[in-house]
Structures are given as structure tokens and as C-alpha cells.
Amino acid sequence: MEKIYLLDEFLTVPYLEELVKSNGLKMVNPPPQELEETLKYYKQCLRGSLDEPYIMTDHQKAKVRIPLNQDEYYCMEWNMTKLKYLIKREQIKKVEVTEKIIASSLPAQCEGNKDDNLTLLSFPPITSKYILAEGNKENISTEKKIWDAYLIQPQIHLQAVTRSIYRNLFAIHFNYSLICSYVAGQLTLKEVEARILPVI
DSSP: OOOSEEOTTTTSHHHHHHHHHHTTOOOOSOOOTTHHHHHHHHHHHHHHHHSSOOOOOOSOEEEEEEEOSSSOEEEEEEEHHHHHHHHHHTTOOOEEEEHHHHHHSEEOEETTOOSOOOEEEEOTTSTTOEEEEESOGGGOOTTOOEEEEEEEOHHHHGGGBSSHHHHHHHHHHHHHHHHHHHHTTSSOHHHHHHHOOOOO
């Protein structure tokens, strides 16, 4: 069985600095002083949440592997039955999205995906910004430029993850990308602190 995550190198200060440079950005600010401690804390939280009990269900799930570099990654998993319930409860309507957004999204494996709905999950830390949780990229004709799809924000779709570790993995990657933006001079420390997500 594949591990849920492999982040040994990714969660280090030298790797973060290297990542900023390899993305063609200048290091404007030094990494925050407490960053090393924060990254150690993140590793501890992840190890702890691996041991938490969780309920196995036969609900439809969407799974995706998020690559971070050549060797490292983390996985995410959503309970699609719960996500559909949240879409209904929050009265989320379909919106028009371009074929380009769908084509660049990271596709999830969704078991039993039989209906024609397109469901995109907003996932700011990744380059493409979206995960295609429901819908098949191969069935999407490039001749049609606009599609109707559910576009679900993180505060909604994170309620449908199957285990708390997935919420933490999202939060860690989101916070990590904020710190990269601070180091590159794109955000102030105050802006980063205002947006940081809790990892517990």
C-alpha cells in the first residue's frame, strides 16, 4: 500500500530556499526565524495523525497524488458522497469554466464516476490550482471552450476529506507556499500570518 506522504526533504529550510530560487524568484527576505521549528512541528503532527482512528466506509471516494518533486508527494482523499451533500447544503451552483482550466487541472481517481458532473476543487498550493475530483478529462471535447462545473472552495471540500491527516497535508502545503511567497518578497510577514492555516 502506498504511503500517504513522503515529505522528508520537502519539509526542510534548505529545500524551501532552493525551491524559491528554482522557480526563478529572488530571495528578498530570509526565512522566518521559527521556520525550522515549525517544519519539525508539521512532521510531528503528520506522524501523530497517521495513528488517529478513522472509519472505513464504502462511500464513493476521489483520490489524488500530489507530486512535489522527483521523489516526494502526498495523497489526498475525499468522500464524494459527503462532498455532494455539502454542495447541496451550501446550495453551490455550477459556474462556467474554460476548457483550459479543466485541461490543466490535476485529475483524481474517482471510483464509480458515472454521472456527467464536473467537480473542480480549488487547491491553491499546486501549480494548476485545481483538482478534477469528478469528471473524465478524456470525455472533454476541446471544441467546446466553456463547461459548466461545480467549483468548490477549500473551506467546503476540506470538510469532505476522509481523514484529518488530509486536512493537515493541505494546510501544510498551503502555509509552505505562503512562506515561499514571503521569502520571494511577494507577501509581507503580516499578510502570511493573517492567511496561515492551523495544523493540529
